[in-house]
Amino acid sequence: MSVKVVYGAILCLVFMWMMPLALAEKEFPISLTCTNCHPDRYNEWSRSMHALSVSDPIFEAAYLRAYQSDPQNRIFCLSCHSPTTRITNDFNLSKSVSIEGITCSFCHTVTAVEDNNFTFNPNNPMEGPYNDSKTNAHASNYSQLHTRSEFCAGCHQFSINGVPISETYSEWKASPEGTEGEQCQDCHMETKRGAVATNGSIRDKVYQHFWYGGHTGQFLANAFQINSSTQRTGNRVKVTLNITNKGVGHMIPSGLPSRKVVLVFNATDKQGREIFSDQKVYAKTIVDQYNNEVYDFWNAVAVAKDNRFKPGESRIEVFEFDVPNGTDEIDTQASLTYQLEAQIITTETEMVNVELASVSNRTILNAAPQPTPKAPAIGLIGSFIAIIAAILVIGRKKSQR
Numbered sequence: 001m002s003v004k005v006v007y008g009a010i011l012c013l014v015f016m017w018m019m020p021l022a023l024a025e026k027e028f029p030i031s032l033t034c035t036n037c038h039p040d041r042y043n044e045w046s047r048s049m050h051a052l053s054v055s056d057p058i059f060e061a062a063y064l065r066a067y068q069s070d071p072q073n074r075i076f077c078l079s080c081h082s083p084t085t086r087i088t089n090d091f092n093l094s095k096s097v098s099i100e101g102i103t104c105s106f107c108h109t110v111t112a113v114e115d116n117n118f119t120f121n122p123n124n125p126m127e128g129p130y131n132d133s134k135t136n137a138h139a140s141n142y143s144q145l146h147t148r149s150e151f152c153a154g155c156h157q158f159s160i161n162g163v164p165i166s167e168t169y170s171e172w173k174a175s176p177e178g179t180e181g182e183q184c185q186d187c188h189m190e191t192k193r194g195a196v197a198t199n200g201s202i203r204d205k206v207y208q209h210f211w212y213g214g215h216t217g218q219f220l221a222n223a224f225q226i227n228s229s230t231q232r233t234g235n236r237v238k239v240t241l242n243i244t245n246k247g248v249g250h251m252i253p254s255g256l257p258s259r260k261v262v263l264v265f266n267a268t269d270k271q272g273r274e275i276f277s278d279q280k281v282y283a284k285t286i287v288d289q290y291n292n293e294v295y296d297f298w299n300a301v302a303v304a305k306d307n308r309f310k311p312g313e314s315r316i317e318v319f320e321f322d323v324p325n326g327t328d329e330i331d332t333q334a335s336l337t338y339q340l341e342a343q344i345i346t347t348e349t350e351m352v353n354v355e356l357a358s359v360s361n362r363t364i365l366n367a368a369p370q371p372t373p374k375a376p377a378i379g380l381i382g383s384f385i386a387i388i389a390a391i392l393v394i395g396r397k398k399s400q401r
């Protein structure tokens with residue numbers, strides 16, 4: 001009897017001694033440990049939204065609201081915004097690696113993705129795109145998954161209460177680019193010639209880690225083209241805009257419903273006096289149980305409206321208005337702006353406005369009014385290809401509410 005107790009106590013002690021050893025076996029290395037050998041990837045990543053995914057003020061404010069509405073939300077939010085917490089359970093973000101958000105040692109130890117679940121752990125070798133990569137610094141393994149959109153889908157596609165919140169992956173899958181096999185990485189991780197590691201041999205393609213998107217003006221600037229034409233019948237003017245989303249492998253805007261594209265149209269006379277103005281908003285609108293539009297997507301119960309631009313879509317928008325008698329010339333202006341508006345703290349609003357494409361047109365209107373409205377309209381007076389400025393205005397302003 002007493003012998004059993006002693007054995008039991010010894011076994012217990014042995015287990016207690018082994019447990020922390022097993023747990024402490026390996027931790028996710030922080031990104032700084034990769035810097036010496038992969039300085040370019042480190043510099044790119046550290047400026048990307050992935051590195052800011054928990055420290056971004058827009059996220060922080062939303063996270064606070066989500067936590068206040070239900071403390072369980074933090075496990076959910078962090079599962080993507082600080083994915084190492086899936087294993088470390090560090091939901092208080094006390095470890096440095098947790099604050100790094102979507103960090104190197106998370107992405108590069110992933111071996112499988114299913115829906116929103118990832119298989120990964122700190123003991124895995126570094127998974128990457130090469131099958132001939134060797135170093136003494138760490139074990140390496142070729143991973144086809146890392147070269148494919150399915151890897152990104154684990155976070156860039158999700159629903160809450162059955163309401164699709166982010167559908168970037170399925171939008172891509174249905175797009176011409178998706179059908180042709182152009183992956184997310186091909187557009188968002190532009191390659192260049194260079195060395196993968198300091199003193200490493202030169203490869204034709206290394207993958208840059210900027211992940212440009214809606215937060216990046218230049219990247220957005222090429223996404224749209226606008227053509228316009230103006231017709232006049234009597235004092236009635238009709239401006240037809242043809243807006244095309246080109247070369248983007250998903251809807252614009254994609255991702256969270258807080259992103260909007262706004263078309264502003266106005267017409268002025270020779271003296272610059274306004275004759276007409278109008279605007280249209282393209283967005284996915286989600287609503288709560290009271291049918292009110294919400295940005296806090298965890299409260300959404302339905303998608304009320306979705307008029308975003310599909311990949312490759314050309315859309316016609318027509319503006320019709322009357323000009324005062326005797327008007328012989330009008331200037332029309334149409335501009336598309338990408339808006340990302342979010343609360344950062346309860347009293348402040350962060351706005352990112354990027355002009356995407358614009359077209360302006362001076363039209364000499366025929367002086368003589370047309371007597372027969374049934375006759376075909378005067379015809380194409382002016383046709384214009386959009387001027388897509390190389391770098392458009394990015395206004396980032398903070399305004400007091």
Ligand code: HEC
Nearest residue numbers: 034037104126127128129130133135137140141196197200
């Ligand atoms: C002491 C230097 C060193 C350190 C530290 C280091 N690496 Fe590497 N790594 C290399 C070298 C060298 C290669 C091989 C380069 C090649 O194949 O051209 C490599 C290759 C890789 C690959 C490609 C693997 C493949 O098979 O495609 C990945 C991914 C990678 N490292 C990630 C990391 C990450 C993440 C860290 C930090 C946690 C890190 N490395 C730390 C030197 C290092």
Ligand code: HEC
Nearest residue numbers: 049053056059080081083152155184188211212213214215
């Ligand atoms: C572990 C989850 C996760 C994975 C995996 C992931 N992302 Fe992200 N991604 C995010 C989150 C979260 C953000 C937003 C961070 C923020 O703004 O707070 C983001 C932001 C982005 C942005 C920036 C959007 C903008 O508006 O500027 C792009 C582009 C992007 N990801 C592309 C990719 C691509 C391509 C892949 C696959 C190679 C990928 N992501 C893999 C979670 C992930």
Ligand code: HEC
Nearest residue numbers: 034038041042045102103104107129146147185196206207
């Ligand atoms: C969001 C996930 C993600 C994060 C975070 C990430 N990577 Fe990568 N990385 C990738 C993917 C995906 C590829 C392969 C792209 C392809 O082949 O299409 C890659 C490729 C690489 C490669 C091999 C090719 C090259 O361009 O050098 C290295 C090395 C690498 N990453 C290192 C790092 C380091 C170091 C960090 C952190 C500073 C990091 N990665 C952060 C997803 C990530």
Ligand code: HEC
Nearest residue numbers: 152156169172183184187213214223247249252253254255
């Ligand atoms: C053919 C190129 C291309 C492909 C393929 C592509 N993207 Fe994009 N992506 C863009 C461009 C251009 C933008 C900026 C325009 C915009 O706002 O949609 C963008 C924007 C984004 C944004 C910011 C949201 C937004 O609309 O502002 C995210 C997030 C993103 N992409 C993720 C992905 C993911 C994940 C995949 C793969 C499932 C992917 N992209 C495939 C070109 C591409």
Ligand code: HEC
Nearest residue numbers: 058059062063066073076077080155156158166255256298
């Ligand atoms: C399944 C993965 C996933 C989960 C879970 C998730 N997010 Fe995100 N989140 C993303 C991705 C991917 C992006 C960036 C691209 C986009 O707009 O879709 C993002 C972007 C954001 C942004 C916009 C940041 C910016 O700078 O524009 C906010 C705010 C945000 N998430 C808050 C939250 C909150 C709060 C929770 C928890 C209630 C949460 N997220 C849960 C994947 C996720």
